[in-house]
Amino acid sequence: MAGLNIGIPNEPFKGEPLRFSERQDLYHCKKYKNSSIISQAENNPHLEFLKKWYQMGEDQRYVEGHDPLQFIQECTFNGKICSKQYLNNFSNLRYGNCVTFNKKSNVVKLLKSSKTGFENGLILTLYIEQHFYMASTSTIGASIIIHDPDDIPTPEEKGYILAPGYETVIGIKQTILKRLPAPYQDQCVDYKARSEEFTRSKDECIRKCIHMRSLVQCGCIDPTLGVMSDFKPCDLSNNTESCCLDDVLEYMSQIGPTCNCPLPCRSVLYGEELSKSPLRSVNPDEFLRPPNYDLVRVKIFYSTLEKHVYEQRPRWEIWEFLSILGNEFGLWLGSSLAVFVEIFDRLLLFAKHAFAYFFFSFKRKIAS
Numbered sequence: 001m002a003g004l005n006i007g008i009p010n011e012p013f014k015g016e017p018l019r020f021s022e023r024q025d026l027y028h029c030k031k032y033k034n035s036s037i038i039s040q041a042e043n044n045p046h047l048e049f050l051k052k053w054y055q056m057g058e059d060q061r062y063v064e065g066h067d068p069l070q071f072i073q074e075c076t077f078n079g080k081i082c083s084k085q086y087l088n089n090f091s092n093l094r095y096g097n098c099v100t101f102n103k104k105s106n107v108v109k110l111l112k113s114s115k116t117g118f119e120n121g122l123i124l125t126l127y128i129e130q131h132f133y134m135a136s137t138s139t140i141g142a143s144i145i146i147h148d149p150d151d152i153p154t155p156e157e158k159g160y161i162l163a164p165g166y167e168t169v170i171g172i173k174q175t176i177l178k179r180l181p182a183p184y185q186d187q188c189v190d191y192k193a194r195s196e197e198f199t200r201s202k203d204e205c206i207r208k209c210i211h212m213r214s215l216v217q218c219g220c221i222d223p224t225l226g227v228m229s230d231f232k233p234c235d236l237s238n239n240t241e242s243c244c245l246d247d248v249l250e251y252m253s254q255i256g257p258t259c260n261c262p263l264p265c266r267s268v269l270y271g272e273e274l275s276k277s278p279l280r281s282v283n284p285d286e287f288l289r290p291p292n293y294d295l296v297r298v299k300i301f302y303s304t305l306e307k308h309v310y311e312q313r314p315r316w317e318i319w320e321f322l323s324i325l326g327n328e329f330g331l332w333l334g335s336s337l338a339v340f341v342e343i344f345d346r347l348l349l350f351a352k353h354a355f356a357y358f359f360f361s362f363k364r365k366i367a368s
Contacts, residue, residue, distance in 0.1 A: 047236045049134070054223040054233060058091050065096035066129065071142075072099060073295070074125035077111055086111060093226030095143055095155050104149040113302055118169060121301025128164055128294050140164055142296050146172060148268035150192075152200045156226075160274065165293040168276040171303030177267040178311040186312065188265040202261050209259035213252060218244035273303065 068089050075082035085108050088100045102111050130140050145159035162168050179188035199205045211221040211228045222245050223233035234241040
């Protein structure tokens with residue numbers, strides 16, 4: 001196994017962790033000192049397709065995309081065939097038609113796994129129909145994301161590519177992070193409680209922030225980010241507008257934090273361990289020849305039922321602080337009272353001796 005070392009300059013990162021959009025994979029705008037612009041935005045057939053795709057409505061994109069019923073050939077969970085009520089379809093602007101298994105809802109009860117081993121987890125056989133892939137598609141396979149049932153899946157930022165002709169085995173173990181809101185250092189936010197702002201996650205918050213900056217600077221938004229559709233989308237084949245979107249990302253990544261998008265107060269992570277092996281063909285003596293095969297199989301299971309919980313807690317709880325404060329007040333008040341009594345007692349003793357001294361001195365003067 002070969003190792004790769006990447007040198008990173010010893011300079012702190014100033015900006016937001018921005019996510020580049022899909023158009024960055026197709027061309028990159030270059031500006032030179034003489035203000036000339038070189039890009040491949042014009043007459044780019046890939047960008048022309050993206051323009052048409054993003055102009056479609058969600059229903060039309062669903063019809064044009066991969067049929068979810070054909071996509072999932074087999075599905076079992078805990079050794080039982082998956083019920084259709086646990087398979088939810090949704091449309092993703094970049095990946096087209098997607099399916100979520102075991103999504104949290106008020107209709108059905110969440111499925112749970114109480115045993116380890118891939119026979120007690122989720123097993124999927126997927127049919128990718130690669131002969132329908134476009135020539136502009138750089139990879140063949142299926143993108144998979146493992147997330148909490150209550151989270152919104154974001155295939156643009158997370159996930160793995162499952163290769164055709166292989167069985168991929170994924171062992172997972174759960175980790176939960178609990179952070180503290182303001183005034184503590186992380187100043188986390190419960191995004192699910194901010195439904196009135198229509199921001200469901202930190203990543204979505206950052207993408208909306210990019211949109212608003214693009215709208216101010218370019219007069220349009222990047223359609224490939226796919227979180228706001230009420231504003232004018234930029235023309236991806238137009239050099240001026242495309243390069244302006246690049247300028248926005250460069251500006252936001254250089255000037256420092258510009259988006260109010262703190263960490264979520266609760267995060268559920270899954271430490272994945274992946275392995276894969278070729279699938280056999282109908283002839284048991286032959287293996288399939290990837291990537292010229294359309295089947296993908298994946299097995300997802302808990303490698304351990306241990307759950308790691310990392311929870312931030314205040315150094316002092318309010319009741320602890322008040323208790324300590326009360327003890328301190330009691331201690332100082334008791335000490336002050338004791339000192340006051342001691343001083344008062346000494347003053348009385350001094351006054352008594354002074355009175356006796358003056359009294360006897362006065363008496364002797366009278367007697368003489």
